[in-house]
Amino acid sequence: MAGLPLLQNSLLVGALLFVLGLVGMLTRRNLIVLFLSAELMLQGISISLVAWSRFHGDWGGQVFVIFVLTVAACEAAVALVFVLQAFARTGRLDAAAWQSLRESNLPRVVDHELPAIDDLPADWPKLSPAGVQPVTDENSALQRDHV
């Protein structure tokens, strides 16, 4: 398989991957899952670009796929930092929990099926017993900003 059938089959696969990523992007609300779906959409585009590069005899498609890989690595690094910071701050990963940037005249989206913030395991700070050297956990102390 080469030439035209390869291009058309690759375009079909690329369109399918892009659409599946779009379904994941539209129907999921976990922030990390949104990034996984974005990676899927990028892969669909990359398959189409490589197929066009083969079809036209032009290296531009493959060069552009290399740029897509680089920018996807950047995006994953920065997005993961933001998601982890947001998770450490509030303990929520739901996209609906971050509505501060919506327009002021729009109503707030209300979730019914999510665990409320009260259902999350409470991690309250406890006083150490008197007269004993307390055990200090650096990590738990760092992640307790939201309490």
Added chain:
Amino acid sequence: MMESPTLPVFVAAINWHSLLFYLFASAACGFAVAVVLTENVVRMAFYLVLSLGATAGLFFLAGADFVGAMQLMIYVGGTLVLLVFGVMLTAQAPLVSIRTSPADKVLGGLVAASLLAVLLQSAFSVEAWRRPAVGDVGTPSATPLGMALLGVRVDADPTTETTALPAGQRPVSATQAAALNPSTRSGYLLPFEIVSVHLLVVLVGAAYLARAKRRRTPRSTETAGLDAGGGP
């Protein structure tokens, strides 16, 4: 592969390129469906690794061996491992599956199906993509890609047959047009530098944002033991 007389006829008759293409394509699409349908985030990340590995196989079959190797090393080996770290750092019991309402799923499916119809309709109705292929890229692609990233367009070499256009005929592809006009054969050096600096800045920024923060109120050593564990 050497033709052996003991090889069965049906093995020699198989078009291995088509067979492998269908295998990798069905694996990529099937695991992508599994990514969308699975509720568990950890399994989702694993299915995505498999789907992107199959995509690398598709790259190899399309003659893009360097891009396929980069896909396996950087994407599957680096970026997805990063995402899997993120998944496992946040995979706590109430957060592993955040369910969506069925109305959202139906709406998303409708939008995606209509977009797929539009994409396929447009992809198979472009006239230039129904003619036979106009060119081919070489299979050991590391050297031409490296030269292109250094600013030399190996595909727009004016000594090839693309300059030998008959009089009055216009170039049919952008490659030919670039080959005819030497000032446009600039390669990809500037985008390469831009994306390099972009990657550096982004990684420095990510490391800065994710650093371990000191406490907001620095405490002296004797009081730090008394109220350790208390939030600010």
